[in-house]
Amino acid sequence: MLNESLIPRVPYEGCRSSYSDADLVLIGAGYDGTSSYRPGSRFAPQAVRAETLYSQEDYSPYFDREITEKAIHDAGDLDLPIGNKTGVLEMIREAARELFADRKRPCFIGGEHLITLPVIEAALEKYQGLHLLQLDAHLDLIDELFGDRLSHGTVMRRCLEMLQKGDCLHQVGIRSGSREEWQFARQHTRLFPFDTKAFLENAAQLQGFPVYLTLDLDIFDPAQFPGTGTPEAGGIFFPEFIAFLKGIAGLNIVGCDVVELSPKIDPTGNSTAFAAKVLRELLIAI
Helix, strand or coil, rough: CCCCCCCCCCCCCCCCCCCCCCCCCEEEECCCCCCCCCHHHHHHHHHHHHHHHHHHCCCCCCCEEHHHHHHHHEEEEEECCCHHHHHHHHHHHHHHHHHHHHCCCCEEEECCHHHHHHHHHHHHHCCCCEEEEEEEEEECCCEEEECCCCCCCHHHHHHHHHHHCHHEEEHHHHHCHHHHHHHHHHCEEEEECCCCHHHHHHHHHHHCCCCEEEEEEHHHHCCCCCCECCCCCCCCCCHHHHHHHHHHHCCEEEEEEEEECCCHHHHCHHHHHHHHHHHHHHHCCC
């Protein structure tokens, strides 16, 4: 069983099941050691939890359900050794392994996008034929960023190497990357750039496969979500996200993460409130 000493200082309102009874387990992984522009995503897990105490109802009118109707447990935050990247990745990997072994569906709150890598490594040990569904502004397919092969900008390249099959990586909403990354993606991944529509037309192809969903919050247009480390103009808006969730509702989502909220960048608190809303709808939908 996952270490129950990981008690959240502020629990996520709505996650009221015990660990043993839960299907979904929420767990924070606040690491931002490779952020290349605006850091601060290490503070996101607790900021999102605190937001749910005051600003959110349990009920989603989009799905006609309350989050309390689902068996969700908040396992708190991993006590990550922020300055030790190897140690951080190993701790996240071991937590994910334990969750998958206990037949739980983890939902990690980042942190930067690199936290996805050890979770995918653990998921591949559990699930054959795993597909990775990435909502993101960026391709994250650089081979090295500032000489580092383990970075938030290289994370999908490393995941792809583990998946071994390009048709198992579905990149949705992408609108930024180098020419080399775009060329690589067109040859090696399932690429659905700029919005979610083309992917949803093909989503049925994932029926019957285990799917891990990674949601980089910079998928959203910075006009409504400025509190992220690398904002990119031209993103999706909230109604399109709800349509996306409805479009994948029948898929076998075995785990997910929500990454790249940097709450202190947006002093209004609007980005944190937005991220909390996104997380609530995601947890209800899957």
